[in-house]
Amino acid sequence: MDMDKEYYMVAAMGMVAAPAMSPSGSSAVTTEAAMAVATASEDEGDLRRGPWTAQEDMLLVDYISKHGEGRWNSLARCAGLRRTGKSCRLRWLNYLRPDVRRGNITPEEQLLILELHSRWGNRWSKIAQLLPGRTDNEIKNYWRTRVQKHAKQLRCDVNSDRFRDVVRRVWMPRLVERMQAEAVAGAEVPVVTAPARTMSSPAGASRYRNVDHASGAEPIWSVAANVSPDASTTPRSSLSTVDGAHFSTWGADATANVNGTPPVECAGSGFLAMDRHDHVLQGDELSGSWSELLAATNLPDFELGDLDDNLLWSLDDAYLQQSC
DNA sequence: AACGCGGACAACCGCCGCCGA
């Protein structure tokens, strides 16, 4: 199935003909597939639902590679798919799209998700804009399975202040520590593979730095969302540590913000934002309670001693799985 | 080997806003 999918993706980019499935190439294959699907559909006499078949995927990819996406209802009809336009759109965006990445949520992506969710809540599509290749559906699933699981382990609600504190004061720093440790150890840093079409150089940048207002210590990490002034190029987000270790993740929707204001009002007030000229943006532009929370180092009802260290380390299990 | 259970993820549903007729 993976090979099939790989073929679909490549075929969607118009780069290859069909594999040995048919000697006459993808057109013949998809024509046969269309006939098969059409016949099956006529028998059923209704719109198909449920999991997509390889044939349906092939039809959809082939049609989009030739005609482009959009106008999903007519696309579904013209492609010979007995699916709703919505279903086609979802299948394409969440699974078949060439630049979609699935699985292996990297530490920096986890960090961004935690950050952005703390800021925006369940605005999955908005969050996904800054995680290129990731779909809102995947981020939503990640949150519901991983993050909510940890909240459950900690016996607190995922939206509770307590859990937010754990995330902010334990989970996220741990993620950064792991990334730093990997960098220092010279281990290979997990790098997000960028789809070729997003390889443009970002011209502008907005940065967000974690500042420990309580101690005045150097920030241990920062989140940067580079924004190109040219909306046609794709900016990228990145994470940096103070010791120079740098992690980057391509992406961000250029339309998220191209006017010099922070594209990600991320990280709450615990962050200083810098515009593309490295002017520090403070105050209302990043209003919120993060700096206050970070400044409050001794949270009244939060004690690290309450938590099992093994559990804490298990929080970034996805990264651990990658490391092992 | 069979069964049950839970996690992960794909897919659907309902709602809403936008836009053109």
Next chain:
DNA sequence: GTCGGCGGCGGTTGTCCGCGT
């Protein structure tokens, strides 16, 4: 102005698969 089609979004459900018993 309004009506219908369409696309986007967030919530929810369904399905598959691995693992433990």
